[in-house]
Amino acid sequence: MRPSNFNLKKIGKAPGTLTYTGNKTRDKTILELITYNDESYKKERQDNIESISFMKEDINWLNIYGLNDTNQIDEIGERFEINNLLLEDILSIGQRPKIDYNSNYVFIVLKMLSFNKEEFKIEEEQVSFVLKDNFLLTFQEREGDIFDKVRNRIESVDSDIKKYGADYLLYSLIDNIVDNNYLLLKELQTMIDKVEISIIEENYDDKLKDIYKLRKELMVVKTSVWPIRDILFELINRVSLITSDVKEYFKDVNDHVAQIMDYIMIYRETINGLFDTNMSATSNRMNEIMTTLTLYSTIFIPLTFITGVYGMNFVHMPELDERWSYPLFWVISIIVCGGMVTFFKRKKWL
Structure with a gap:
C-alpha cells in the first residue's frame, strides 16, 4: 500500500x-x-x-x-x-x-x-x-x-x-x-x-x-x-x-x-x-580518479620546481645566457616526465 x-x-x-x-x-x-x-x-x-x-x-x-x-x-x-x-x-x-x-x-x-x-x-x-x-x-x-x-x-x-x-x-x-x-x-x-x-x-x-x-x-x-x-x-x-x-x-x-x-x-x-x-x-571509481590525478600532479612537481627556479629574477644565472638553454629545458622536462611515468607503470600505479 x-x-x-x-x-x-x-x-x-x-x-x-x-x-x-x-x-x-x-x-x-x-x-x-x-x-x-x-x-x-x-x-x-x-x-x-x-x-x-x-x-x-x-x-x-x-x-x-x-x-x-x-x-x-x-x-x-x-x-x-x-x-x-x-x-x-x-x-x-x-x-x-x-x-x-x-x-x-x-x-x-x-x-x-x-x-x-x-x-x-x-x-x-x-x-x-x-x-x-x-x-x-x-x-x-x-x-x-x-x-x-x-x-x-x-x-x-x-x-x-x-x-x-x-x-x-x-x-x-x-x-x-x-x-x-x-x-x-x-x-x-x-x-x-x-x-x-x-x-x-x-x-x-x-x-x-x-x-x-x-x-x-x-x-x-x-x-x-x-x-x-x-x-x-x-x-x-x-x-x-x-x-x-x-x-x-x-x-x-x-x-x-x-x-x-x-x-x-x-x-x-x-x-x-x-x-x-x-x-x-562508486567509491572505487572515485579512488581510481583521485589516484590518477595525484600521479599526474606528482609528475608536474619537478617541472614546477625547474620553471620556478629559472623564473626567478636573479641577474647572475649562467644557464640563462646559453644558446641552448631553452631547448635543454624541454629535453630535461620530457626526460623527467617519461622517467616518472615509466616508474609509476612498473609499480602498477598507472
Missing part, C-alpha cells in the same frame, strides 16, 4: 458514512452477473441492481465496476443486507488487506497488483469480496482485471469450478490474485538484473535512483501479500461458510503466499546488495 492522504476525506464523519476515497470515477456503475450451475451458464450486464435477475438455486457472481456512485453501492448493500461498516471499508481505497466474517457472510479486502511497463512501476487496485451462501460479490474501481481465466473456466462446459459452491469461486479468484504476484516478481527480477549489469559495466548514472525505486516497488508487493497469510489462516481454520474440501485448496494458496514471501526476502537482500555494490563501485 502506497502512503496517501485518502483517509482525509473521512475525517469528522460518522462511522458507516459512505464516502468514496479513491480517485477513479465512472459515469455510472456497471454490474456484471455470471450465473452458473453444472449444466447452465448465463452472463448479463446492467447499470442498476433492480435490473439484475438472480437465481438463488445457482451460483451467482456479481462483479461491480466503479465505486464513486455511493447511492448505487448503498442500494447493493440493502439488497444483500451488507451493513454500512462493510460498505465503508469497500469504499475506503487504500484499506489494508483484511477479513471479517460471521455465520452469514465472509468479507475480504485484497490488493490486485499489475505492472506498468511504460512507467516501470507496480500499480495496485483494491478488490473487495462478500461471500453469502450462493452469492459472491466483488467490488472494483475499474474494469479490466486478472480474472478472465476464471471467467473462461466458468464458461467452459466441462469446468471443474462448476462442481463446487461459491466458496470455491472465492478460492479461484484469490488464487488468481496470489499467483499473479509471480509475474510481478519476474518483472522485478528483470529490473534487478538490468541494474546489476549496469553497475558491473561501470555505468553509474542514476543507479542509486533505480535501486531505491526497486526497493519501493518491492515494498508495495510485500505490503499487499503479507496480510494474506492472516486472511488464509482465518479461512482455513475459523470460517464456517468455507467447506472442508475448499479449505484444502486454500492451504495450497497459503503455500504459494509463503513461497512469494521467501522470494520477496531474497529480492530485498539482493537489492540491499546492489546498494552496497553500487556504493563500493
Whole structure:
C-alpha cells in the first residue's frame, strides 16, 4: 500500500458514512452477473441492481465496476443486507488487506497488483469480496482485471469450478490474485538484473535512483501479500461458510503466499546488495580518479620546481645566457616526465 492522504476525506464523519476515497470515477456503475450451475451458464450486464435477475438455486457472481456512485453501492448493500461498516471499508481505497466474517457472510479486502511497463512501476487496485451462501460479490474501481481465466473456466462446459459452491469461486479468484504476484516478481527480477549489469559495466548514472525505486516497488508487493497469510489462516481454520474440501485448496494458496514471501526476502537482500555494490563501485571509481590525478600532479612537481627556479629574477644565472638553454629545458622536462611515468607503470600505479 502506497502512503496517501485518502483517509482525509473521512475525517469528522460518522462511522458507516459512505464516502468514496479513491480517485477513479465512472459515469455510472456497471454490474456484471455470471450465473452458473453444472449444466447452465448465463452472463448479463446492467447499470442498476433492480435490473439484475438472480437465481438463488445457482451460483451467482456479481462483479461491480466503479465505486464513486455511493447511492448505487448503498442500494447493493440493502439488497444483500451488507451493513454500512462493510460498505465503508469497500469504499475506503487504500484499506489494508483484511477479513471479517460471521455465520452469514465472509468479507475480504485484497490488493490486485499489475505492472506498468511504460512507467516501470507496480500499480495496485483494491478488490473487495462478500461471500453469502450462493452469492459472491466483488467490488472494483475499474474494469479490466486478472480474472478472465476464471471467467473462461466458468464458461467452459466441462469446468471443474462448476462442481463446487461459491466458496470455491472465492478460492479461484484469490488464487488468481496470489499467483499473479509471480509475474510481478519476474518483472522485478528483470529490473534487478538490468541494474546489476549496469553497475558491473561501470555505468553509474542514476543507479542509486533505480535501486531505491526497486526497493519501493518491492515494498508495495510485500505490503499487499503479507496480510494474506492472516486472511488464509482465518479461512482455513475459523470460517464456517468455507467447506472442508475448499479449505484444502486454500492451504495450497497459503503455500504459494509463503513461497512469494521467501522470494520477496531474497529480492530485498539482493537489492540491499546492489546498494552496497553500487556504493563500493562508486567509491572505487572515485579512488581510481583521485589516484590518477595525484600521479599526474606528482609528475608536474619537478617541472614546477625547474620553471620556478629559472623564473626567478636573479641577474647572475649562467644557464640563462646559453644558446641552448631553452631547448635543454624541454629535453630535461620530457626526460623527467617519461622517467616518472615509466616508474609509476612498473609499480602498477598507472
